[in-house]
Amino acid sequence: MRPNYLRTCYAYFWEVCNNFLKTSVVRSRDYFMTAATAAHELGHNLGADHDGEGNSIACRAEDQFIMTPKNPVFTKSTRHSRNPWIFSNCSVDVFKYSLKNKYVCTIYSWIYVVLAY
Numbered sequence: 001m002r003p004n005y006l007r008t009c010y011a012y013f014w015e016v017c018n019n020f021l022k023t024s025v026v027r028s029r030d031y032f033m034t035a036a037t038a039a040h041e042l043g044h045n046l047g048a049d050h051d052g053e054g055n056s057i058a059c060r061a062e063d064q065f066i067m068t069p070k071n072p073v074f075t076k077s078t079r080h081s082r083n084p085w086i087f088s089n090c091s092v093d094v095f096k097y098s099l100k101n102k103y104v105c106t107i108y109s110w111i112y113v114v115l116a117y
Contacts (some may be wrong), residue, residue: 047098050092059090067091
């Protein structure tokens with residue numbers, strides 16, 4: 001039996017403080033990656049774009065932090081083996097901003113993310 005590495009994920013962007021929209025949905029058959037994928041979607045809820053894009057343009061996607069839009073590599077031999085388990089400085093800065101500024105809860109936009117491994 002071949003594992004299905006296709007993940008379908010949904011997150012409302014910048015809606016973590018909205019009682020009706022503070023939701024992420026992660027559908028995965030890869031149990032190992034479920035936690036990392038859920039953390040990625042929570043990052044969108046808190047307002048973070050993918051690393052290398054939008055409000056996280058200063059952080060490189062190639063560094064493979066949680067908010068990378070690319071497939072992370074989970075091996076001990078890679079240069080960034082710890083990064084897939086932590087957020088980049090860009091993401092952390094957005095989280096701090098989001099949690100300090102309540103007006104971000106009024107921004108309504110839907111994010112659809114598909115992560116395929």
